[in-house]
Amino acid sequence: MKRIYLSSPHMSDAGYEKEYIKEAFDTNWIAPLGENVNQFEEEVASYVGIKSAAALSSGTAAIHLGLKAAGVSQGDIVFCQSLTFSASANPIIYEGAIPVFIDSESDTWNMDPEALETAFQKYPNAKAVVVVNLYGNPAKLIEIKQICDAHHCVLIEDAAESLGSKLMNQETGSFGDYGIFSFNGNKIITTSGGGMLVSNDSEKIEKARFWATQSREKALHYEHKEIGYNYRMSNICAGIGRGQLRVLDERIQQKTNIYQIYKKELESGGILSMIPVPVNTEPNHWLSVAVIDAHKTDITPVNIVETLQGYNIEARRVWKPMHQQPVFEKYDFIKVAEKSVAEDLFEHGICLPSDTKMTEEEQSVIISELKKILNL
Ligand SMILES: Cc1ncc(COP(=O)(O)O)c(C=O)c1O
Structure with missing residues:
Protein backbone atom coordinates (compact mmCIF):
# COMPACT_ATOMS: atom_id res chain seq x y z
CA MET A 1 0.00 0.00 0.00
CA ARG A 246 -5.96 30.28 -3.05
CA VAL A 247 -6.80 26.71 -2.01
CA LEU A 248 -6.76 27.24 1.76
CA ASP A 249 -10.56 27.23 2.11
CA GLU A 250 -10.75 24.04 0.04
CA ARG A 251 -8.12 22.41 2.27
CA ILE A 252 -10.08 23.41 5.40
CA GLN A 253 -13.20 21.81 3.91
CA GLN A 254 -11.28 18.61 3.10
CA LYS A 255 -9.73 18.45 6.60
CA THR A 256 -13.18 19.02 8.12
CA ASN A 257 -14.62 16.12 6.10
CA ILE A 258 -11.79 13.85 7.25
CA TYR A 259 -12.49 14.79 10.89
CA GLN A 260 -16.22 14.21 10.51
CA ILE A 261 -15.74 10.76 8.97
CA TYR A 262 -13.45 9.69 11.83
CA LYS A 263 -15.93 11.07 14.35
CA LYS A 264 -18.88 9.24 12.81
CA GLU A 265 -17.00 5.94 12.45
CA LEU A 266 -14.90 5.76 15.59
CA GLU A 267 -16.76 7.27 18.51
CA SER A 268 -19.43 4.65 19.06
CA GLY A 269 -18.60 2.51 22.09
CA GLY A 270 -16.86 5.39 23.83
CA ILE A 271 -13.35 3.92 23.57
CA LEU A 272 -12.13 6.66 21.25
CA SER A 273 -13.21 10.28 21.29
CA MET A 274 -12.14 12.89 18.80
CA ILE A 275 -10.58 16.23 19.72
CA PRO A 276 -13.53 18.47 20.70
CA VAL A 277 -14.75 21.38 18.60
CA PRO A 278 -14.76 24.20 21.18
CA VAL A 279 -17.87 26.41 21.45
CA ASN A 280 -18.07 29.35 19.03
CA THR A 281 -15.19 28.03 16.95
CA GLU A 282 -14.64 26.80 13.42
CA PRO A 283 -11.33 24.90 13.58
CA ASN A 284 -9.37 24.20 10.40
CA HIS A 285 -9.02 20.56 11.61
CA TRP A 286 -5.36 20.51 10.62
CA LEU A 287 -4.94 17.16 12.34
CA SER A 288 -7.70 14.81 13.47
CA VAL A 289 -6.65 13.65 16.91
CA ALA A 290 -8.34 10.97 19.03
CA VAL A 291 -8.09 10.16 22.73
CA ILE A 292 -8.24 6.59 24.03
CA ASP A 293 -10.25 5.89 27.19
CA ALA A 294 -7.77 3.78 29.16
CA HIS A 295 -10.57 2.51 31.42
CA LYS A 296 -12.10 0.70 28.45
CA THR A 297 -9.08 -0.80 26.68
CA ASP A 298 -5.46 -1.78 27.25
CA ILE A 299 -4.50 -0.61 23.77
CA THR A 300 -2.16 2.38 23.93
CA PRO A 301 -1.28 5.09 21.40
CA VAL A 302 2.07 3.33 20.89
CA ASN A 303 0.25 0.11 19.93
CA ILE A 304 -1.76 2.06 17.35
CA VAL A 305 1.25 3.90 15.89
CA GLU A 306 3.13 0.60 15.55
CA THR A 307 0.23 -1.33 14.05
CA LEU A 308 -0.58 1.35 11.46
CA GLN A 309 3.13 1.63 10.66
CA GLY A 310 2.94 -2.02 9.55
CA TYR A 311 0.46 -0.92 6.85
CA ASN A 312 2.66 2.04 5.83
CA ILE A 313 0.27 4.43 7.52
CA GLU A 314 1.68 7.32 9.53
CA ALA A 315 0.13 8.07 12.92
CA ARG A 316 1.81 9.90 15.81
CA ARG A 317 1.40 10.50 19.48
CA VAL A 318 0.22 13.87 20.72
CA TRP A 319 3.02 16.38 21.48
CA LYS A 320 4.98 15.49 24.59
CA PRO A 321 4.51 18.45 26.97
CA MET A 322 7.45 20.82 27.28
CA HIS A 323 7.62 20.52 31.08
CA GLN A 324 8.32 16.79 30.62
CA GLN A 325 11.09 17.34 28.06
CA PRO A 326 14.62 16.76 29.37
CA VAL A 327 15.76 20.08 27.90
CA PHE A 328 13.04 22.07 29.70
CA GLU A 329 12.28 20.05 32.85
CA LYS A 330 14.19 22.41 35.14
CA TYR A 331 11.65 25.18 34.45
CA ASP A 332 8.48 25.76 36.46
CA PHE A 333 5.15 24.26 35.41
CA ILE A 334 1.81 25.67 36.57
CA LYS A 335 -1.36 23.59 36.67
CA VAL A 336 -4.63 23.83 38.56
CA ALA A 337 -6.12 20.40 37.90
CA GLU A 338 -4.83 17.62 40.16
CA LYS A 339 -3.74 15.58 37.15
CA SER A 340 -2.15 17.63 34.39
CA VAL A 341 -4.41 17.79 31.32
CA ALA A 342 -1.36 18.12 29.04
CA GLU A 343 0.20 14.95 30.48
CA ASP A 344 -3.08 13.09 30.16
CA LEU A 345 -3.48 14.07 26.49
CA PHE A 346 0.09 13.00 25.78
CA GLU A 347 -0.50 9.62 27.42
CA HIS A 348 -3.77 8.87 25.66
CA GLY A 349 -3.83 10.93 22.47
CA ILE A 350 -3.18 9.76 18.93
CA CYS A 351 -2.87 11.89 15.78
CA LEU A 352 -4.58 10.14 12.87
CA PRO A 353 -3.70 10.54 9.19
CA SER A 354 -5.29 13.82 8.06
CA ASP A 355 -3.69 14.22 4.66
CA THR A 356 -5.88 16.04 2.15
CA LYS A 357 -4.51 13.80 -0.63
CA MET A 358 -5.89 10.74 1.20
CA THR A 359 -8.89 9.20 -0.59
CA GLU A 360 -12.08 8.13 1.20
CA GLU A 361 -11.14 4.50 0.41
CA GLU A 362 -7.77 4.98 2.10
CA GLN A 363 -9.44 6.53 5.12
CA SER A 364 -11.80 3.52 5.30
CA VAL A 365 -8.78 1.21 5.44
CA ILE A 366 -7.39 3.20 8.38
CA ILE A 367 -10.78 3.14 10.11
CA SER A 368 -11.20 -0.60 9.68
CA GLU A 369 -7.68 -1.22 11.05
CA LEU A 370 -8.48 0.96 14.05
CA LYS A 371 -11.74 -0.90 14.58
CA LYS A 372 -9.84 -4.19 14.53
CA ILE A 373 -7.12 -3.04 16.94
CA LEU A 374 -9.59 -1.52 19.38
CA ASN A 375 -12.36 -4.09 19.02
CA LEU A 376 -14.87 -1.39 18.07
C1 LIG B 1 2.70 24.83 17.38
C2 LIG B 1 3.86 25.12 16.48
N1 LIG B 1 4.60 26.21 16.71
C3 LIG B 1 5.64 26.53 15.93
C4 LIG B 1 5.99 25.75 14.84
C5 LIG B 1 7.21 26.13 14.08
O1 LIG B 1 7.02 26.40 12.75
P1 LIG B 1 8.21 26.17 11.70
O2 LIG B 1 8.39 24.71 11.54
O3 LIG B 1 7.72 26.85 10.48
O4 LIG B 1 9.43 26.83 12.27
C6 LIG B 1 5.24 24.60 14.56
C7 LIG B 1 5.49 23.69 13.43
O5 LIG B 1 6.43 23.34 12.90
C8 LIG B 1 4.17 24.28 15.41
O6 LIG B 1 3.44 23.17 15.18
Whole structure:
Protein backbone atom coordinates (compact mmCIF):
# COMPACT_ATOMS: atom_id res chain seq x y z
CA MET A 1 0.00 0.00 0.00
CA LYS A 2 1.30 3.47 -0.81
CA ARG A 3 2.26 5.45 2.27
CA ILE A 4 -0.47 7.53 3.91
CA TYR A 5 0.84 10.57 5.72
CA LEU A 6 -0.39 12.55 8.69
CA SER A 7 -0.30 15.72 6.63
CA SER A 8 1.88 16.31 3.59
CA PRO A 9 2.26 19.10 1.00
CA HIS A 10 -0.68 19.36 -1.40
CA MET A 11 -0.24 21.71 -4.34
CA SER A 12 -3.30 23.15 -6.09
CA ASP A 13 -4.75 21.09 -8.96
CA ALA A 14 -4.84 24.25 -11.08
CA GLY A 15 -1.10 24.81 -10.62
CA TYR A 16 -1.46 28.35 -9.19
CA GLU A 17 1.86 28.00 -7.37
CA LYS A 18 3.69 27.45 -10.67
CA GLU A 19 2.25 30.65 -12.16
CA TYR A 20 3.71 32.76 -9.36
CA ILE A 21 7.03 30.96 -9.46
CA LYS A 22 7.21 31.32 -13.24
CA GLU A 23 6.72 35.05 -12.90
CA ALA A 24 9.63 35.14 -10.43
CA PHE A 25 11.78 33.16 -12.89
CA ASP A 26 10.79 35.26 -15.87
CA THR A 27 11.69 38.47 -14.09
CA ASN A 28 14.83 36.92 -12.57
CA TRP A 29 13.55 37.77 -9.08
CA ILE A 30 14.52 34.36 -7.70
CA ALA A 31 15.82 35.70 -4.42
CA PRO A 32 15.83 37.12 -1.96
CA LEU A 33 12.87 39.51 -1.93
CA GLY A 34 10.45 40.57 -4.67
CA GLU A 35 6.84 41.04 -5.65
CA ASN A 36 5.64 37.63 -4.39
CA VAL A 37 6.93 38.41 -0.89
CA ASN A 38 5.13 41.77 -0.76
CA GLN A 39 1.94 40.32 -2.19
CA PHE A 40 1.99 37.23 0.04
CA GLU A 41 2.31 39.47 3.10
CA GLU A 42 -0.65 41.57 1.98
CA GLU A 43 -2.75 38.56 1.07
CA VAL A 44 -2.17 36.79 4.39
CA ALA A 45 -2.83 40.02 6.34
CA SER A 46 -6.05 40.53 4.45
CA TYR A 47 -7.17 36.89 4.92
CA VAL A 48 -6.52 37.10 8.65
CA GLY A 49 -8.02 40.58 8.96
CA ILE A 50 -4.93 42.23 10.40
CA LYS A 51 -2.93 45.29 9.36
CA SER A 52 0.59 44.00 8.72
CA ALA A 53 2.57 40.86 8.09
CA ALA A 54 6.25 39.97 7.68
CA ALA A 55 7.08 36.90 5.59
CA LEU A 56 9.89 34.95 7.27
CA SER A 57 11.93 31.79 6.81
CA SER A 58 9.95 29.80 9.41
CA GLY A 59 7.27 29.94 12.08
CA THR A 60 10.05 29.58 14.65
CA ALA A 61 11.71 32.74 13.31
CA ALA A 62 8.33 34.48 13.56
CA ILE A 63 8.01 33.52 17.25
CA HIS A 64 11.56 34.67 17.85
CA LEU A 65 10.95 38.09 16.30
CA GLY A 66 7.54 38.32 18.02
CA LEU A 67 9.32 37.89 21.38
CA LYS A 68 11.89 40.52 20.42
CA ALA A 69 9.13 42.90 19.33
CA ALA A 70 7.46 42.28 22.70
CA GLY A 71 10.69 43.49 24.33
CA VAL A 72 11.56 40.11 25.84
CA SER A 73 15.20 39.95 26.91
CA GLN A 74 17.67 38.28 29.27
CA GLY A 75 16.09 37.02 32.50
CA ASP A 76 12.46 37.87 31.62
CA ILE A 77 9.73 35.38 32.50
CA VAL A 78 7.65 34.15 29.53
CA PHE A 79 4.59 31.96 30.07
CA CYS A 80 4.31 29.28 27.40
CA GLN A 81 1.72 26.58 26.77
CA SER A 82 3.30 23.27 27.76
CA LEU A 83 1.39 21.05 25.34
CA THR A 84 2.95 22.12 22.04
CA PHE A 85 5.84 21.58 19.65
CA SER A 86 9.24 22.67 21.00
CA ALA A 87 9.37 25.52 18.46
CA SER A 88 6.89 27.48 20.62
CA ALA A 89 9.38 27.47 23.50
CA ASN A 90 12.87 27.40 21.94
CA PRO A 91 12.92 31.10 20.93
CA ILE A 92 12.30 32.07 24.59
CA ILE A 93 15.68 30.51 25.33
CA TYR A 94 17.30 32.18 22.27
CA GLU A 95 16.57 35.52 23.98
CA GLY A 96 17.96 34.36 27.34
CA ALA A 97 14.49 34.56 28.88
CA ILE A 98 12.98 32.01 31.30
CA PRO A 99 10.02 29.90 30.21
CA VAL A 100 7.33 28.96 32.71
CA PHE A 101 5.08 26.27 31.31
CA ILE A 102 1.31 26.38 31.66
CA ASP A 103 -1.06 23.40 31.65
CA SER A 104 -3.93 22.91 29.19
CA GLU A 105 -7.68 22.69 29.79
CA SER A 106 -9.80 19.95 28.28
CA ASP A 107 -12.32 22.08 26.30
CA THR A 108 -9.80 23.22 23.68
CA TRP A 109 -6.61 21.33 24.79
CA ASN A 110 -4.82 24.69 24.94
CA MET A 111 -3.56 27.02 27.69
CA ASP A 112 -5.80 26.95 30.74
CA PRO A 113 -6.80 30.56 31.60
CA GLU A 114 -7.13 29.59 35.28
CA ALA A 115 -3.60 28.19 35.34
CA LEU A 116 -2.40 31.35 33.55
CA GLU A 117 -4.00 33.55 36.22
CA THR A 118 -2.33 31.40 38.91
CA ALA A 119 0.99 31.85 37.12
CA PHE A 120 0.59 35.64 37.22
CA GLN A 121 0.05 35.46 41.00
CA LYS A 122 3.43 33.73 41.27
CA TYR A 123 5.24 35.79 38.59
CA PRO A 124 3.47 39.17 38.39
CA ASN A 125 6.14 40.71 36.15
CA ALA A 126 6.01 38.14 33.34
CA LYS A 127 6.84 39.87 30.05
CA ALA A 128 4.95 37.78 27.49
CA VAL A 129 2.61 34.83 27.01
CA VAL A 130 2.89 32.31 24.17
CA VAL A 131 -0.48 30.63 23.64
CA VAL A 132 -0.94 27.95 20.97
CA ASN A 133 -3.96 26.89 18.87
CA LEU A 134 -3.08 23.22 18.86
CA TYR A 135 -4.04 21.01 15.94
CA GLY A 136 -6.11 23.95 14.62
CA ASN A 137 -8.29 24.33 17.74
CA PRO A 138 -8.58 27.96 18.89
CA ALA A 139 -7.52 28.43 22.51
CA LYS A 140 -9.71 30.40 24.96
CA LEU A 141 -8.18 33.46 23.37
CA ILE A 142 -10.65 36.04 24.61
CA GLU A 143 -10.18 35.10 28.28
CA ILE A 144 -6.42 34.79 27.80
CA LYS A 145 -6.16 38.23 26.16
CA GLN A 146 -8.18 39.76 29.02
CA ILE A 147 -5.85 38.21 31.60
CA CYS A 148 -2.78 39.44 29.68
CA ASP A 149 -4.22 42.97 29.41
CA ALA A 150 -5.02 43.04 33.12
CA HIS A 151 -1.37 42.20 33.83
CA HIS A 152 0.06 44.50 31.10
CA CYS A 153 1.62 41.51 29.43
CA VAL A 154 2.13 40.98 25.69
CA LEU A 155 0.26 38.07 24.06
CA ILE A 156 1.89 36.11 21.24
CA GLU A 157 -0.52 33.78 19.49
CA ASP A 158 1.21 30.75 18.01
CA ALA A 159 -1.21 30.00 15.19
CA ALA A 160 1.34 27.83 13.35
CA GLU A 161 -1.23 25.05 13.07
CA SER A 162 -4.42 27.10 12.89
CA LEU A 163 -4.39 29.26 9.76
CA GLY A 164 -8.05 29.66 8.77
CA SER A 165 -9.51 28.59 12.14
CA LYS A 166 -12.01 31.00 13.65
CA LEU A 167 -13.20 31.93 17.13
CA MET A 168 -16.41 34.01 17.27
CA ASN A 169 -16.01 34.49 13.52
CA GLN A 170 -12.59 36.10 13.94
CA GLU A 171 -9.49 34.51 12.41
CA THR A 172 -6.94 32.96 14.75
CA GLY A 173 -3.61 34.72 14.65
CA SER A 174 -5.38 38.06 15.09
CA PHE A 175 -6.22 37.84 18.80
CA GLY A 176 -2.78 38.44 20.30
CA ASP A 177 -0.55 41.50 20.08
CA TYR A 178 1.39 39.33 17.64
CA GLY A 179 0.34 36.25 15.71
CA ILE A 180 2.53 33.73 13.95
CA PHE A 181 1.88 31.20 11.18
CA SER A 182 3.99 28.35 9.84
CA PHE A 183 4.13 27.22 6.22
CA ASN A 184 6.24 24.17 6.99
CA GLY A 185 5.66 21.14 4.76
CA ASN A 186 3.17 19.48 7.10
CA LYS A 187 0.96 22.54 7.63
CA ILE A 188 -2.46 23.17 6.07
CA ILE A 189 -0.75 25.22 3.37
CA THR A 190 2.97 25.22 2.75
CA THR A 191 5.71 27.26 1.11
CA SER A 192 8.07 24.26 1.55
CA GLY A 193 9.34 26.11 4.60
CA GLY A 194 8.36 29.51 5.90
CA GLY A 195 6.46 31.56 8.42
CA MET A 196 4.69 34.86 8.98
CA LEU A 197 4.59 37.33 11.85
CA VAL A 198 1.38 39.41 11.90
CA SER A 199 0.24 42.36 13.99
CA ASN A 200 -1.88 45.49 13.95
CA ASP A 201 1.26 47.35 15.03
CA SER A 202 2.74 48.12 11.60
CA GLU A 203 5.84 49.77 13.06
CA LYS A 204 6.73 46.61 14.96
CA ILE A 205 6.26 44.53 11.80
CA GLU A 206 8.57 46.92 9.93
CA LYS A 207 11.09 46.46 12.74
CA ALA A 208 10.77 42.67 12.42
CA ARG A 209 11.55 42.95 8.70
CA PHE A 210 14.64 44.99 9.63
CA TRP A 211 15.86 42.39 12.15
CA ALA A 212 15.12 39.65 9.60
CA THR A 213 17.46 41.26 7.04
CA GLN A 214 20.54 41.42 9.30
CA SER A 215 19.45 44.71 10.90
CA ARG A 216 20.89 46.60 7.97
CA GLU A 217 20.60 50.34 8.55
CA LYS A 218 19.63 52.64 5.69
CA ALA A 219 23.03 53.78 4.42
CA LEU A 220 25.13 53.53 1.28
CA HIS A 221 27.58 51.25 3.09
CA TYR A 222 26.76 48.31 5.41
CA GLU A 223 25.92 49.81 8.79
CA HIS A 224 24.70 47.74 11.77
CA LYS A 225 23.65 49.07 15.16
CA GLU A 226 21.80 45.93 16.26
CA ILE A 227 22.25 42.18 15.97
CA GLY A 228 20.31 40.87 13.00
CA TYR A 229 19.10 37.60 11.51
CA ASN A 230 18.80 36.08 8.07
CA TYR A 231 15.11 35.30 8.50
CA ARG A 232 13.35 36.58 5.35
CA MET A 233 11.24 34.37 3.10
CA SER A 234 12.46 34.06 -0.49
CA ASN A 235 10.45 35.29 -3.45
CA ILE A 236 10.13 31.69 -4.71
CA CYS A 237 8.72 30.37 -1.42
CA ALA A 238 6.33 33.32 -1.27
CA GLY A 239 5.15 32.43 -4.79
CA ILE A 240 4.27 28.92 -3.61
CA GLY A 241 2.48 30.47 -0.65
CA ARG A 242 0.37 32.76 -2.85
CA GLY A 243 -0.80 29.79 -4.90
CA GLN A 244 -1.50 27.76 -1.76
CA LEU A 245 -3.50 30.55 -0.17
CA ARG A 246 -5.96 30.28 -3.05
CA VAL A 247 -6.80 26.71 -2.01
CA LEU A 248 -6.76 27.24 1.76
CA ASP A 249 -10.56 27.23 2.11
CA GLU A 250 -10.75 24.04 0.04
CA ARG A 251 -8.12 22.41 2.27
CA ILE A 252 -10.08 23.41 5.40
CA GLN A 253 -13.20 21.81 3.91
CA GLN A 254 -11.28 18.61 3.10
CA LYS A 255 -9.73 18.45 6.60
CA THR A 256 -13.18 19.02 8.12
CA ASN A 257 -14.62 16.12 6.10
CA ILE A 258 -11.79 13.85 7.25
CA TYR A 259 -12.49 14.79 10.89
CA GLN A 260 -16.22 14.21 10.51
CA ILE A 261 -15.74 10.76 8.97
CA TYR A 262 -13.45 9.69 11.83
CA LYS A 263 -15.93 11.07 14.35
CA LYS A 264 -18.88 9.24 12.81
CA GLU A 265 -17.00 5.94 12.45
CA LEU A 266 -14.90 5.76 15.59
CA GLU A 267 -16.76 7.27 18.51
CA SER A 268 -19.43 4.65 19.06
CA GLY A 269 -18.60 2.51 22.09
CA GLY A 270 -16.86 5.39 23.83
CA ILE A 271 -13.35 3.92 23.57
CA LEU A 272 -12.13 6.66 21.25
CA SER A 273 -13.21 10.28 21.29
CA MET A 274 -12.14 12.89 18.80
CA ILE A 275 -10.58 16.23 19.72
CA PRO A 276 -13.53 18.47 20.70
CA VAL A 277 -14.75 21.38 18.60
CA PRO A 278 -14.76 24.20 21.18
CA VAL A 279 -17.87 26.41 21.45
CA ASN A 280 -18.07 29.35 19.03
CA THR A 281 -15.19 28.03 16.95
CA GLU A 282 -14.64 26.80 13.42
CA PRO A 283 -11.33 24.90 13.58
CA ASN A 284 -9.37 24.20 10.40
CA HIS A 285 -9.02 20.56 11.61
CA TRP A 286 -5.36 20.51 10.62
CA LEU A 287 -4.94 17.16 12.34
CA SER A 288 -7.70 14.81 13.47
CA VAL A 289 -6.65 13.65 16.91
CA ALA A 290 -8.34 10.97 19.03
CA VAL A 291 -8.09 10.16 22.73
CA ILE A 292 -8.24 6.59 24.03
CA ASP A 293 -10.25 5.89 27.19
CA ALA A 294 -7.77 3.78 29.16
CA HIS A 295 -10.57 2.51 31.42
CA LYS A 296 -12.10 0.70 28.45
CA THR A 297 -9.08 -0.80 26.68
CA ASP A 298 -5.46 -1.78 27.25
CA ILE A 299 -4.50 -0.61 23.77
CA THR A 300 -2.16 2.38 23.93
CA PRO A 301 -1.28 5.09 21.40
CA VAL A 302 2.07 3.33 20.89
CA ASN A 303 0.25 0.11 19.93
CA ILE A 304 -1.76 2.06 17.35
CA VAL A 305 1.25 3.90 15.89
CA GLU A 306 3.13 0.60 15.55
CA THR A 307 0.23 -1.33 14.05
CA LEU A 308 -0.58 1.35 11.46
CA GLN A 309 3.13 1.63 10.66
CA GLY A 310 2.94 -2.02 9.55
CA TYR A 311 0.46 -0.92 6.85
CA ASN A 312 2.66 2.04 5.83
CA ILE A 313 0.27 4.43 7.52
CA GLU A 314 1.68 7.32 9.53
CA ALA A 315 0.13 8.07 12.92
CA ARG A 316 1.81 9.90 15.81
CA ARG A 317 1.40 10.50 19.48
CA VAL A 318 0.22 13.87 20.72
CA TRP A 319 3.02 16.38 21.48
CA LYS A 320 4.98 15.49 24.59
CA PRO A 321 4.51 18.45 26.97
CA MET A 322 7.45 20.82 27.28
CA HIS A 323 7.62 20.52 31.08
CA GLN A 324 8.32 16.79 30.62
CA GLN A 325 11.09 17.34 28.06
CA PRO A 326 14.62 16.76 29.37
CA VAL A 327 15.76 20.08 27.90
CA PHE A 328 13.04 22.07 29.70
CA GLU A 329 12.28 20.05 32.85
CA LYS A 330 14.19 22.41 35.14
CA TYR A 331 11.65 25.18 34.45
CA ASP A 332 8.48 25.76 36.46
CA PHE A 333 5.15 24.26 35.41
CA ILE A 334 1.81 25.67 36.57
CA LYS A 335 -1.36 23.59 36.67
CA VAL A 336 -4.63 23.83 38.56
CA ALA A 337 -6.12 20.40 37.90
CA GLU A 338 -4.83 17.62 40.16
CA LYS A 339 -3.74 15.58 37.15
CA SER A 340 -2.15 17.63 34.39
CA VAL A 341 -4.41 17.79 31.32
CA ALA A 342 -1.36 18.12 29.04
CA GLU A 343 0.20 14.95 30.48
CA ASP A 344 -3.08 13.09 30.16
CA LEU A 345 -3.48 14.07 26.49
CA PHE A 346 0.09 13.00 25.78
CA GLU A 347 -0.50 9.62 27.42
CA HIS A 348 -3.77 8.87 25.66
CA GLY A 349 -3.83 10.93 22.47
CA ILE A 350 -3.18 9.76 18.93
CA CYS A 351 -2.87 11.89 15.78
CA LEU A 352 -4.58 10.14 12.87
CA PRO A 353 -3.70 10.54 9.19
CA SER A 354 -5.29 13.82 8.06
CA ASP A 355 -3.69 14.22 4.66
CA THR A 356 -5.88 16.04 2.15
CA LYS A 357 -4.51 13.80 -0.63
CA MET A 358 -5.89 10.74 1.20
CA THR A 359 -8.89 9.20 -0.59
CA GLU A 360 -12.08 8.13 1.20
CA GLU A 361 -11.14 4.50 0.41
CA GLU A 362 -7.77 4.98 2.10
CA GLN A 363 -9.44 6.53 5.12
CA SER A 364 -11.80 3.52 5.30
CA VAL A 365 -8.78 1.21 5.44
CA ILE A 366 -7.39 3.20 8.38
CA ILE A 367 -10.78 3.14 10.11
CA SER A 368 -11.20 -0.60 9.68
CA GLU A 369 -7.68 -1.22 11.05
CA LEU A 370 -8.48 0.96 14.05
CA LYS A 371 -11.74 -0.90 14.58
CA LYS A 372 -9.84 -4.19 14.53
CA ILE A 373 -7.12 -3.04 16.94
CA LEU A 374 -9.59 -1.52 19.38
CA ASN A 375 -12.36 -4.09 19.02
CA LEU A 376 -14.87 -1.39 18.07
C1 LIG B 1 2.70 24.83 17.38
C2 LIG B 1 3.86 25.12 16.48
N1 LIG B 1 4.60 26.21 16.71
C3 LIG B 1 5.64 26.53 15.93
C4 LIG B 1 5.99 25.75 14.84
C5 LIG B 1 7.21 26.13 14.08
O1 LIG B 1 7.02 26.40 12.75
P1 LIG B 1 8.21 26.17 11.70
O2 LIG B 1 8.39 24.71 11.54
O3 LIG B 1 7.72 26.85 10.48
O4 LIG B 1 9.43 26.83 12.27
C6 LIG B 1 5.24 24.60 14.56
C7 LIG B 1 5.49 23.69 13.43
O5 LIG B 1 6.43 23.34 12.90
C8 LIG B 1 4.17 24.28 15.41
O6 LIG B 1 3.44 23.17 15.18
